Structures are given as structure tokens and as C-alpha cells.
Amino acid sequence: MEPSHSQPSHSQPSHSQPSLSVVVPTFHEAANIPVLAERLSAALDERGIEWELLLVDDDSNDGSEAIARELAKRLPVRMTVRRAARRDLSLSVLEGVRLARFDRLVVMDADLSHPPERITDLLRTLDDGCDLALGSRYATGGTVDRDWSPWRFLTSRLATALAQPLTRCSDPMSGFFAIDRRRLPDLRQLRPIGYKIALELMVRGRLRVKEVPIGFSDRAAGTSKMNGRQWINTARHLHRLYRHRFGGWARAIWFAAVGASGFLVDVVFYLGLQWAGVNHQLARALSFWPAASWNWALHRRITFRERPRRPRTRQWAEFLAASLVGLGVNLGTYLALTGWIDFFDRHRLLALICGVALSGGVNFLNSARVVYRQQAAP
Ligand SMILES: Nc1nc2c(ncn2[C@@H]2O[C@H](COP(=O)(O)OP(=O)(O)OP(=O)(O)O)[C@@H](O)[C@H]2O)c(=O)[nH]1
Ligand SMILES: [Mg+2]
Structure with missing residues (x-):
């Protein structure tokens, strides 16, 4: 009809x-x-x-x-x-x-x-x-x-x-x-x-x-x-709505939301690997990679979509390196705050939150300035 x-x-x-x-x-x-x-x-x-x-x-x-x-x-x-x-x-x-x-x-x-x-x-x-x-x-x-x-x-x-x-x-x-x-x-x-x-x-x-x-x-x-294409469309749609709702802050908020979703991926792999018989230390070390790769892919396809495309493997490696730097900042902040400042030693969860926030900021800057930079490498 x-x-x-x-x-x-x-x-x-x-x-x-x-x-x-x-x-x-x-x-x-x-x-x-x-x-x-x-x-x-x-x-x-x-x-x-x-x-x-x-x-x-x-x-x-x-x-x-x-x-x-x-x-x-x-x-x-x-x-x-x-x-x-x-x-x-x-x-x-x-x-x-x-x-x-x-x-x-x-x-x-x-x-x-x-x-x-x-x-x-x-x-x-x-x-x-x-x-x-x-x-x-x-x-x-x-x-x-x-x-x-x-x-x-x-x-x-x-x-x-x-x-x-x-x-x-x-x-x-x-x-x-x-x-x-x-x-x-x-x-x-x-x-x-x-x-x-x-x-x-x-x-x-x-x-x-x-x-x-x-x-x-x-x-x-x-x-x-x-299908996979529809999932990408959904993510693009979400990012578009973030821009509508949060204006100039949208990219940073979206970056944090992707990071949070990556944390879920991390937990699922961490638990899944242990369920499959892997010991917890190895599971912890392995689950980082799929989680960071998940974040890298979403940022490449969505968060920094309009930035010049760079070779995948190199950019992925750079993102993982930037994430490891972020992890160092996260842990370092926690250890420094709880080791040197009594207040944070008494409120360790606050120290953890500070570490996460600071490393998130460092990750965002590294991503925006280096990994997904405006100018493609010559
Ligand atoms: N007109 C139109 N309808 C669509 C299109 N894609 C899906 N649909 C319809 O939209 C509804 C939801 O699609 P589904 O394939 O069920 O998607 P879903 O509910 O997310 O996934 P499943 O329930 O797992 O199949 C169904 O009635 C589909 O027939 C499209 O491109 N055009
Ligand atoms: Mg359906």
C-alpha cells in the first residue's frame, strides 16, 4: 500500500x-x-x-x-x-x-x-x-x-x-x-x-x-x-545528543562515559577469565587490554570522529600507552595522597576518586592532543 x-x-x-x-x-x-x-x-x-x-x-x-x-x-x-x-x-x-x-x-x-x-x-x-x-x-x-x-x-x-x-x-x-x-x-x-x-x-x-x-x-x-553498523549508529546518535545537551562539555563528558563503559568491559573480562580458570592476577593484567581497546575504538569512531584518520595499529598502541600513563597517574595519586596526607589516609575512597578524576583528565588531554590529534603525522 x-x-x-x-x-x-x-x-x-x-x-x-x-x-x-x-x-x-x-x-x-x-x-x-x-x-x-x-x-x-x-x-x-x-x-x-x-x-x-x-x-x-x-x-x-x-x-x-x-x-x-x-x-x-x-x-x-x-x-x-x-x-x-x-x-x-x-x-x-x-x-x-x-x-x-x-x-x-x-x-x-x-x-x-x-x-x-x-x-x-x-x-x-x-x-x-x-x-x-x-x-x-x-x-x-x-x-x-x-x-x-x-x-x-x-x-x-x-x-x-x-x-x-x-x-x-x-x-x-x-x-x-x-x-x-x-x-x-x-x-x-x-x-x-x-x-x-x-x-x-x-x-x-x-x-x-x-x-x-x-x-x-x-x-x-x-x-x-x-547489527554492528546499527551499534555504531546508536553510538553516533548518543554522541550527537550529548553535544545537544552538554554543548562544549559534551566531548569530555562523552569521553568519561566511554571510560565508564570500558570499566564495565574490564570487569566482565576480569570475572569471565577467572570463571574460565585463569588466576586473579593474570585476569587483572589481561582484562585491561580489551577494555582499553574498547575505549580506543569508540573514541576513534565517535568521540574524535572528525579528526584526521591515522593508521589503526599505531594509534591503538599510542592509546594503550596513554592509558598506561593514566593508570600510573591514578595509582600514583592514590599512593601519594594516602601516604602523605592524613586526611586522605582516613578517607581513602576520596583518594581513589581523586586518582580516577586526575587520570581521566590526563587521558583526555593525551587523547585530544596526541592520540587523536588534529594534524595527522606527516
Ligand atoms: N522501517 C524500518 N523498520 C525497521 C528497520 N530496522 C528495524 N526495523 C523494525 O524495527 C523494529 C525493531 O527492530 P529489531 O530488528 O527487532 O531490533 P531490536 O529489537 O533492537 O533487536 P532484536 O529484538 O534482537 O531483533 C522491528 O519492528 C523491525 O522490523 C528499518 O531500517 N526500517
Ligand atoms: Mg526486536
Whole structure:
């Protein structure tokens, strides 16, 4: 179905039972669309909610259009296909926001990770007085699928940690939310890249957010579209939002956030190696390398993205050397403060924090001036 079928009507009557457009970005979701539509119908019809399912498809060419047409004969389903545009989840959602019949919107994934049965709770929360009701895996009472691998858990937690300075919510990377279109900022001001459209709205729109705990299950059918490239896009998007929120301080704050995520990588390798039978001293010595490499890669691709590209291996080695200098400053500060100043000997945690802060500053300066310098080496 073409967008021309999908003109929004902004002149809906005011509704005692809220009318609702459910906007769902899709790419290769033919197997999930019918189940999603049925579950929406079961969850919303019996509550007397007038609804539509608006699928915004990035030209999947997998039979989704025919399926949507067939469903439309008995359910309020329509699909708009973005044929000419660059494939992008967030831009698809924004197109759905523009084309939706109703002002009250729920955005969710097609793969049934987001339970349609919780939509009414999102709407109630929206009515309670917020701009965006967010389905949250990490709020108290929320859950993720039991089958999540440690890797999936770690990457999700890392991404969440990186987004934390931007919002006050526990699951800023969630893609399941309810909004009222009339309370959104001008959509032309938005500059999302990739998957995290809720985060974009929350940060640039300065929306008041309330969270609703949800049980998040793994996709029912089909394959994930979240690949390495999308992870880089997510990191670029985060950095962009840091710049928006923190202005001139953004690079330093982002640098610190990447450092904190590197600390998590360090801990995971440290524990994982011991779990695999390596003794703790060796585990400590080895876990430094993947953590520092993680930081180097993120700084190369994101933090100092606009700086001249230098040969990878050399730059990586320089970054590791700079990190070792930072480690020396960290330890040296701690030993000097606790050894020479009584106050710090009594408050050793403060000495540790001073060491971390000073070494962070040294690392940042070394990175900005040397490792990722403005001028490439001749
Ligand atoms: N229109 C559009 N939809 C997309 C695109 N990429 C993903 N989607 C849809 O966005 C939703 C989320 O994508 P997923 O592949 O489930 O990504 P994810 O939820 O982060 O990862 P998994 O649940 O592990 O598969 C699904 O409904 C996808 O079909 C895209 O480029 N364009
Ligand atoms: Mg999914």
C-alpha cells in the first residue's frame, strides 16, 4: 500500500474512549505482522478503544504488503511503504507520526518483544500527566527474556549506561512508548540516526517521562536487524545528543562515559577469565587490554570522529600507552595522597576518586592532543 492511502485526519472528534494509532516500523516482518494485529485487536477491542495499526515498512519486499492488505479486510490495519527513502527505523517512525489518523500514538516493534497487552497501561500513564509513557525493561517490576545471553545483557546495559546522563529514566533505549502528537516538538528539529527514536524525543523534546514496567520477550519470528553498523549508529546518535545537551562539555563528558563503559568491559573480562580458570592476577593484567581497546575504538569512531584518520595499529598502541600513563597517574595519586596526607589516609575512597578524576583528565588531554590529534603525522 502506498502513502497516498494514508492521509491523516487531524479533525478527529474528542473521544471519551481514547482513539489510538499504533505506529510500527517494519523491515522483513511478514511472519510477525498477522500475530501483532490479532493481539492488538484482542487487547484493544474489548476495552472499546478505537485503533489503527499503521505499519511503516522500508520496502521489505517479503510479502508484507499483501499480508497487510489481507488483514485490512477485517482489521484497522494499513501499511505505508517508504520506497525512495534511505532505510532507517527512526525516520520510519517519524513518518508514521505524521501519517497517523489519531493524535494519541503508541510506537512499538513488530517482533512481539513489546507486549500489546500493556498498551492500556501506557495510555493510563500518559493520561496521568506526562508527555511520554515509556515501556521499561529495567524499571522495578520490568523483566527481559530469560534466554538473553550474557553478551546481549552486557551490550544492552552498556548502551543504557551511555544514555543515562541524558535522561532520568531507567530504560532510555526502549522502543515501546505512548505519546500525544500534540505535545511533541516540531519534528523537523529532530535528528535521529538509527534505532533510538524515544531517546531522541525525550532529549530534544524535553519531554516529561514516566515509566511502565514491561516484560520484554525475544522476537517471536524473523531475524534481528540490529547489527554492528546499527551499534555504531546508536553510538553516533548518543554522541550527537550529548553535544545537544552538554554543548562544549559534551566531548569530555562523552569521553568519561566511554571510560565508564570500558570499566564495565574490564570487569566482565576480569570475572569471565577467572570463571574460565585463569588466576586473579593474570585476569587483572589481561582484562585491561580489551577494555582499553574498547575505549580506543569508540573514541576513534565517535568521540574524535572528525579528526584526521591515522593508521589503526599505531594509534591503538599510542592509546594503550596513554592509558598506561593514566593508570600510573591514578595509582600514583592514590599512593601519594594516602601516604602523605592524613586526611586522605582516613578517607581513602576520596583518594581513589581523586586518582580516577586526575587520570581521566590526563587521558583526555593525551587523547585530544596526541592520540587523536588534529594534524595527522606527516
Ligand atoms: N522501517 C524500518 N523498520 C525497521 C528497520 N530496522 C528495524 N526495523 C523494525 O524495527 C523494529 C525493531 O527492530 P529489531 O530488528 O527487532 O531490533 P531490536 O529489537 O533492537 O533487536 P532484536 O529484538 O534482537 O531483533 C522491528 O519492528 C523491525 O522490523 C528499518 O531500517 N526500517
Ligand atoms: Mg526486536
